[in-house]
Amino acid sequence: MFRIFAIFVSFLASNVVYAASFKRLIEKTIDEIIDPLIFVIFGIATLYFLWGVAEFIGKAGDEKGREEGKQKIIWGLVGLAIMVGVYGIVDIISDFFLDVNGGGGGIYTPGDYFGGGGGT
Numbered sequence: 001m002f003r004i005f006a007i008f009v010s011f012l013a014s015n016v017v018y019a020a021s022f023k024r025l026i027e028k029t030i031d032e033i034i035d036p037l038i039f040v041i042f043g044i045a046t047l048y049f050l051w052g053v054a055e056f057i058g059k060a061g062d063e064k065g066r067e068e069g070k071q072k073i074i075w076g077l078v079g080l081a082i083m084v085g086v087y088g089i090v091d092i093i094s095d096f097f098l099d100v101n102g103g104g105g106g107i108y109t110p111g112d113y114f115g116g117g118g119g120t
Contacts, residue, residue, distance in 0.1 A: 023098055030094055038090070042083040049076025 052072025059065025 027094075027098060030090065034090055035087075038083060038087050042080065042087075045076055045079030045083055048079060049073060052076050 049072070052069045052075075054069075055072060056066055056069030059069060
């Protein structure tokens with residue numbers, strides 16, 4: 001656990017040093033940590049769902065086994081729905097605040113208002 005924390009801290013420290021702006025830091029964090037984590041958890045939920053399907057089919061004669069498979073299918077689908085929602089929320093927030101697709105929004109700094117450059 002400490003090793004994962006140390007890797008995360010070193011990642012953030014390197015981004016703080018090399019990031020040209022706060023916007024770039026947030027973009028790199030989303031691209032390199034959050035998005036891959038979402039896809040890993042999405043994959044785990046998919047495997048759990050498929051495990052439930054296999055258990056439901058494999059134990060067709062056993063009522064208790066079918067019920068266990070059914071529960072895994074339900075919770076796998078719940079996990080998939082949650083991860084789709086999380087991905088959508090992250091995408092909406094990054095589009096609104098970071099102006100990734102040029103659709104408005106953006107993070108502005110005081111320099112933007114006092115002649116330091118345009119918005120992001």
